[in-house]
Amino acid sequence: MKWALMTIVRYGWFGLLVLLAFGYLAAGLSDRSKTSQLDSVANTNFSAAASEDKNRAAGELDPAPTEPARSKSGRFNQATRVDTASAEHDSLYESMAAIESSLEAGWDEAGVERADDADWLTICRRMSLALVGSGLSLEEIRRLEALPESEREHAHLESLLVDSRFHQYWAERWARFYVGADQGPFLVYRRRRFRTWLSDQFMQNTRYDQIVRRLVTAEGLWTDRPEVNFLTVTFDSNDGQPDPVRLAARTSRAFLGLRIDCLQCHNDFLGNVSLGSADSPREGMQSDFHQLAAFFTSAKTNGLQGVQENKANYRYQYLDADDEVEVNPSVPYQPELLPADGSPRHRLAAWITHPENRQAARSTVSHVWALLFGRSATDAVDNLPLDEEAPAVIEALTDEFIAHQFDLRDLIRMIVRSSAFRVSSRAAFEVTDAHEDAGAVFPLTRLRPEQMAACIIQSSRIKKIDRDSSLLVQLDKFGSTNDFVRRYGDQGEDEFTNDSVTISQRLVMLNGEMLRKAIGDNPVLNATNHIARFAKTDAQAIETTYLAVLNRRPTPVEQEHFVARLNESENRHAGIEDLYWVLLNTTELAWNH
Template sequence: MPFARPSRRWLALLAAGAVCAAAFAAAERDVPPGPPPLQDLPDAAAVDDFFAERWAEEQVEPAPPADDLLVLRRLSLALHGTIPSLEEIRAFEADAGPDRLVRWTDRLLADRRFADYWAERLARALVGVHEGNLILFRRDRFKAWLADRLHRDAPWDETVRRMIAGEGMWTAKPEVNFVTAEIENDLLDREALAGRTVRAFLGQRIDCAQCHDHPFAEWSQGDFEGLAAFYGRTAYGLTGVRERTRENGEPKEFAVQDRETLEDRVVAPAVPFAPERLPETFEADSTARRAALAAWVTHPENRRFGRATANRVWGLLFGRAWKEPVDDLPDPEPLEPGEPGDLLDRLAASFVGPGQYRLKGLIRTIAASRAFRLSSAVPGAGEQEYERLTRAGAVFPLTRLRPEQMIGAMTQAGSVRTLDADSPLFVRAIRFFRTVDFVRDYGDPGEDELIREPGTVPQALLRMNGRLPREIAQKQPFGAPARLTWFAGPPPRQIEAAFLCVLSRRPTDEEAAALARYYEPNGDEANYPMEDVYWTLFNAPEFSWNH
């Protein structure tokens, strides 16, 4: 019988199978090199000393250290908004060198995914979540500019000064979108801009002082008006954002309506405290008002700036800020000379200073601390005791994944390879549109992203019956479930690989035995056990938390 030529369909299947086999082998065996050697070790002693004192004072026993693989998962979620791939897990486990977690923190920080993800998270506080007027405000340009600054680890104080004092077109000088974000109905809301400046960079809410003195803090209505006056001469037009001067038009002063006379009252720019931190050359009639405000906000002696930055970074890493709400911190307590202060003061001390203001350095310090590497599990602790341990920083706090973290984790779990900027264009495009649809259906927390909210029934139903988890679990040639089915080996190996892909850990004997039942013959020729395994892991409570 002559040899039959294989059909095109069979050739295509063989080719797809060869590609899948090669990709799976690469993820399993040909792991990429680990991160480069450390240049220096982060000094987390001040943070560790603070918690050692706090635990002793409150007489609490901290949770045990978390497994390194779980710490990698929480690092990946916090820095990239997704879980580590099977490819990354294999590389991590093959790395037996010293200070592995520190080196992998550096690797994650050097990855462009960190800059892109954190630019989105920070942009929510800096310019909000709405696209606004696309002619005068370009959130996408601002976010791209911010991501580039984060990727280069540009000094944060310099980045903030450029946002507050920037001039030019919102396309050519994206930092000015911080100002134009508050343009509504073709009018610049200077009061809203002053309120956002204080919330974003000093971590305090003074918005209520727009109408009356703050009831719980030292902020007065006059303080708010004085800060808003720094934006009084800010104008925008065909040449972009600029300061009005006598050369480009008569300067316009900031004015408010007097409640008694109902007449406009001109307000001079003024700061609510420490006016000596304004530039020496600053005068009320200066044409560089925003530059003076920027210098005052980022002054090395302005403890509010360092504390607010530390608190927000802590919140982005832990899922909840150390002091909540993240933008409503109390006024800092006075410190005696040499007194280290509280946690935020200690973190700020390592962040603020000549040549410092590096967000990556602050992240490295926090990620290397004992508090960040604690387990989230405390056997035998009741709800009240667990909350007490959480407030004391004696356990890693449990918080629900944000919508983009959920979609990032699901999408990455569907691939054995790392999904990043080097992934094929069609893969990145599919992930983008999936993210848009999923976040819309799952719910977006908006600007108040660090406020803890309970999970909802629609969110649970979306994980159970949504289009995305169903597509990822299906037997597609290039998807992780199919590759695990074809190339991971017998069922126990398949289940173990699925746990690593989805939960970043191996199953217990009990879990493996429970999922092995999916592989028992049931008379259904179309039975696809891995689809059931993935569905089960996606809907496990563990998957939707940051632990």
């Protein structure tokens, strides 16, 4: 009898804990009208995050930025402000006015009409996909709904910029720009440590020019100085030393937005590479590439000390030349910005990050724009010819990026708050490529494989999955994502392609293990179980499912149809699983819009 009583007590406590866990996990299912308001501390944190970033150097905090009012067409109405007192303290206000003027000029030049703004949920989904690689969790949606609608977009952006998921996701994206997607040489290259180092830089909001300087001038061992892996990834092609040729190619593409790789072997005979300006263009020469490579010959491996700075000593036999010649370090344009004194790589780093080196700043803006929109604003994110102007909005953002002292978070804020990011992808008129190129409609772009995986996994959970999630959930996400990306197909360094979905990718979605786990009968983790148990009506169950998967509410037609189907279902949970499967396999989920 005593043993039985102890057993009942033990399992009784276990059952109580399970019920409490269910109640906690299901908290996101409540209606908007019944969702408790965020406390004042949360609201303060949202606004303080932006102010602290922008004013770190000045040592003072400004009020949360207030977005200028817009006209019905989406353009800023500079004569009217939502809150004049707050706007006067908003350091981004004048920047946004210049950016909006450039967009407006682009619409007029292209002769296109701008679509209306998208709704706040769509804009917040775009932010999440771009910054953390997944859609919103139901928890995040409910939290934003507790705020006034005018504050939701700003609050969500500021929360994402200090979110560990943003730091980690962008670290991976930028690591692919810097060192590629391959694992590199064994022993002397640690890609994971390099990615973690980048994540730390984004977390600390390190100025972008400082990140570039540390990469170009890195010294030490690749294990305790992770930035050195920018150099050691090339060891396998140069007998255990940094490969100056590969580093020159990577530098020109990642830092300068120039494709000068072909100059490695010959001069530019076809007029594809111009290293002059619009006023004084000239063809690219073979010497331009190798003089850039010569800077990196100063990086030498010195035993247990790792990579150390020495003298540059580069020799090369040019095409049609009889002998090798000594190649002195030099830059392919604006040589007047190159310091006369200092070690070779420090001189190069100073030249790349010089405020007057507009091409380097423009390259950074192009990369950030592409990450936020899922496509480049030009033909290619790493091909911005010196003698051609980029789209007007890129040029305007470049001016502001330099003026804001290479602050990446401010650059993100300016792009996200712009009309180009907030505009709908739908319009009452026929949408053409000209509309997308001019920022008159939001471009439709396919989600990357890891974004697809993250959307599936996040939709299956009520709460957002981050470093505060349980170890079980984090391990499950890590393993499931790697398996899904391997089966679905990793695009590698080719970040911004919109190729058609393949049959094998469709099959992975239709019959893949990840979908089965995401919608299956898991009462502890899966949202399908929580919705089936805690949604008070079928209508609420349908709406909650749409919010969790597609981050929007169903249309009246969709609501009526699926409520009827759910009423007809003999098993409510099975019906919700079926709806999840349908929504996860829709084209809408697989595209940013």
